[in-house]
Amino acid sequence: MNINTTKIISLLFFIFSAFYLYTAYQIQVFAFDENAPFNARTFPIYLGYTGLFFSGLKLILPDPDTIKVEHKTLEYKKTGILILIAIIYGATILKVGYFLTTSLFLFASYYFLGERRWILMFLLSFPFVAAFMYLLHGVLDIYLRDPFLKSIGVMG
Amino acid sequence: MIEGILIGLTTALTFQNIFMVMIGCFFGTIIGMLPGLGPMTAIALMIPITYGFDPATGLILMAGVYYGAVFGGSTSSILLNAPGVPGTVATSFDGYPMAQQGKAGKALAIAAWSSFAGGTLSAIYLLFMAPSLSKVSLSFRSPDYFALMILGLTAIAAFSSKGQFLKAMMMVVLGLMLASVGQDSLSDITRFTFDNMNLTDGISFVLVVMATFAMSEALTIILKKNDPTAAAKQVSLTELGSIKINKEERGKMYKTIPRSSIIGFLIGVLPGAGATIASFLAYGMERNLVKDEEKEKFGKGSVNGLSAPETANNAACSGSFVPMLTLGIPGSGTTAVMLGALLGFGIQPGPRLYMTNPEIFWSVIMSMYIGMVILLILNLPLIPYIARILAVPKNYLIPLILFFSITGIYVMSFNNFDIYLMIGIAVVATFLRLYDFPMPPLILAFVLGGLMEENLRRSLLLSNGSWEFLWDRTLTVCILVTTILIVLWHIYKTLTKKKS
Numbered sequence: 001m002n003i004n005t006t007k008i009i010s011l012l013f014f015i016f017s018a019f020y021l022y023t024a025y026q027i028q029v030f031a032f033d034e035n036a037p038f039n040a041r042t043f044p045i046y047l048g049y050t051g052l053f054f055s056g057l058k059l060i061l062p063d064p065d066t067i068k069v070e071h072k073t074l075e076y077k078k079t080g081i082l083i084l085i086a087i088i089y090g091a092t093i094l095k096v097g098y099f100l101t102t103s104l105f106l107f108a109s110y111y112f113l114g115e116r117r118w119i120l121m122f123l124l125s126f127p128f129v130a131a132f133m134y135l136l137h138g139v140l141d142i143y144l145r146d147p148f149l150k151s152i153g154v155m156g
Numbered sequence: 157m158i159e160g161i162l163i164g165l166t167t168a169l170t171f172q173n174i175f176m177v178m179i180g181c182f183f184g185t186i187i188g189m190l191p192g193l194g195p196m197t198a199i200a201l202m203i204p205i206t207y208g209f210d211p212a213t214g215l216i217l218m219a220g221v222y223y224g225a226v227f228g229g230s231t232s233s234i235l236l237n238a239p240g241v242p243g244t245v246a247t248s249f250d251g252y253p254m255a256q257q258g259k260a261g262k263a264l265a266i267a268a269w270s271s272f273a274g275g276t277l278s279a280i281y282l283l284f285m286a287p288s289l290s291k292v293s294l295s296f297r298s299p300d301y302f303a304l305m306i307l308g309l310t311a312i313a314a315f316s317s318k319g320q321f322l323k324a325m326m327m328v329v330l331g332l333m334l335a336s337v338g339q340d341s342l343s344d345i346t347r348f349t350f351d352n353m354n355l356t357d358g359i360s361f362v363l364v365v366m367a368t369f370a371m372s373e374a375l376t377i378i379l380k381k382n383d384p385t386a387a388a389k390q391v392s393l394t395e396l397g398s399i400k401i402n403k404e405e406r407g408k409m410y411k412t413i414p415r416s417s418i419i420g421f422l423i424g425v426l427p428g429a430g431a432t433i434a435s436f437l438a439y440g441m442e443r444n445l446v447k448d449e450e451k452e453k454f455g456k457g458s459v460n461g462l463s464a465p466e467t468a469n470n471a472a473c474s475g476s477f478v479p480m481l482t483l484g485i486p487g488s489g490t491t492a493v494m495l496g497a498l499l500g501f502g503i504q505p506g507p508r509l510y511m512t513n514p515e516i517f518w519s520v521i522m523s524m525y526i527g528m529v530i531l532l533i534l535n536l537p538l539i540p541y542i543a544r545i546l547a548v549p550k551n552y553l554i555p556l557i558l559f560f561s562i563t564g565i566y567v568m569s570f571n572n573f574d575i576y577l578m579i580g581i582a583v584v585a586t587f588l589r590l591y592d593f594p595m596p597p598l599i600l601a602f603v604l605g606g607l608m609e610e611n612l613r614r615s616l617l618l619s620n621g622s623w624e625f626l627w628d629r630t631l632t633v634c635i636l637v638t639t640i641l642i643v644l645w646h647i648y649k650t651l652t653k654k655k656s
Contacts, residue, residue, distance in 0.1 A: 029343070040347060043608075067592050083583060086558060098563075115551040
């Protein structure tokens with residue numbers, strides 16, 4: 001059986017809009033605002049109905065220009081690994097610090113994308129991040145928290 | 157106006173701002189050349205850096221990136237037949253055949269001069285039109301603004317949807333929904349935060365732009381196994397040929413440039429239209445206006461065929477600044493990103509910007525001239541070398557894009573939650589892109605969400621909850637009728653396409 005993915009996305013959006021609309025009705029407004037012509041829940045309620053309307057139309061109307069995606073040709077593994085590395089990067093950046101986590105993130109990303117020129121990989125991670133960090137922190141005066149560099153006495 | 161021009165010139169001609177235009181043009185050219193990575197990605201990556209500067213400098217940098225990206229897009233169209241940005245697709249029709257005939261240098265020169273002339277002429281139109289429109293727009297009331305935002309969102313959905321209007325409208329609604337997260341601006345009541353403190357201030361605009369453009373584009377390239385830099389490796393430095401344009405070719409350009417700049421500018425001013433439509437219309441118009449002998453050359457390396465879209469797409473870029481600077485309503489996804497950045501600086505673009513922040517208003521216009529000159533003298537001789545720089549493997553390019561995106565968010569919030577949220581939105585956006593759900597309508601809706609709610613609130617409160625405000629004022633009615641006409645036109649086009 002052929003499943004039209006665009007229709008599935010539309011169905012998901014329809015469900016999402018219904019949930020959004022339900023949540024919009026739950027927004028607590030001040031008692032004196034309850035019957036006002038406009039309060040904090042008015043706009044979200046309109047948006048919820050509009051979402052239901054458009055996704056409903058997309059579900060009902062025929063879709064002659066269906067987009068077919070060849071899933072077998074897609075690179076899910078590398079994409080998944082990159083996303084995982086990014087999540088780990090996000091989880092460690094505050095605790096470990098900008099310099100080390102960013103350099104390792106770049107190095108790991110180059111590696112998992114198939115790069116094996118170690119010197120170039122190193123140059124485009126550690127020294128590159130150091131230079132960029134100097135630009136942000138030293139030149140543009142944008143504060144960067146870095147417990148690792150602080151612990152080894154590089155940053156104050 | 158003379159005073160304003162002088163203020164603008166004084167601001168734009170400072171060493172720092174000229175340097176920023178140069179950096180912007182250079183960086184934009186590189187990003188614009190890469191097929192798939194357009195001006196929105198380039199500007200999005202620049203936003204965190206702009207916050208280190210004053211608003212005028214930040215906006216000048218972003219404007220430089222915008223022009224550079226459009227110019228870079230035409231270079232890859234001519235040399236590789238791989239348009240870097242949609243606005244330069246029409247450039248490849250005659251630019252690439254010229255390059256194949258060994259006249260790549262000449263094609264690049266024609267494109268550069270046409271871009272320069274188109275951008276400069278439209279900056280002059282902007283110079284005269286923007287202040288007048290600012291004065292007119294002072295008479296706009298909340299219902300007019302509300303209607304104008306509906307028009308902008310409908311138009312961008314209609315023009316960017318590639319025939320998938322409903323998908324684009326779903327993206328508009330999603331953008332508005334994302335904008336509604338956080339505290340209500342008037343009552344401070346929190347909405348859709350699910351008791352998460354990180355969402356109380358709403359979702360950051362930079363986060364949404366980075367996630368839906370920079371990050372999701374990088375993920376899409378990996379997912380689809382595309383290599384945007386592969387084609388750049390084929391560029392030969394020795395086979396570009398002369399960049400000299402002869403008298404006959406100049407004569408052809410003199411006729412093409414003025415008319416294409418006017419059509420480009422006017423299309424650029426329209427909400428939702430932009431460089432792509434402008435370049436195609438200018439190409440079509442030029443083909444109809446030239447002599448039969450020249451018409452035969454279209455598609456085979458015509459000077460008019462190359463000059464017209466190049467003039468029009470640059471003119472449209474300047475034109476798209478008109479609604480943003482004068483009404484505070486961006487006409488395109490790219491100017492929506494700029495508007496969001498300006499709001500981040502605490503500046504509200506609109507009719508009063510002309511009076512409250514004249515240095516920003518005028519310096520942006522003035523920097524456009526400077527940007528055009530810099531693009532011409534810096535990029536034209538350097539193009540072959542820049543094209544070689546682009547032969548950087550995607551194994552390096554993709555991690556660097558992800559790095560800039562994540563760093564951009566990190567330096568703004570120092571918060572893990574924002575990084576997770578960005579990754580989540582990027583994954584959803586990548587999946588939606590696979591099925592041709594357009595992202596520019598989402599960004600425009602996200603930027604306009606707060607303003608739209610504010611204007612609807614004022615309109616409904618003033619009319620005691622009645623929707624009569626939609627037909628009380630002639631201006632509101634005119635704007636809404638235009639919106640309905642766009643929708644009807646779109647339905648008509650879809651039906652006729654199906655029949656054919």
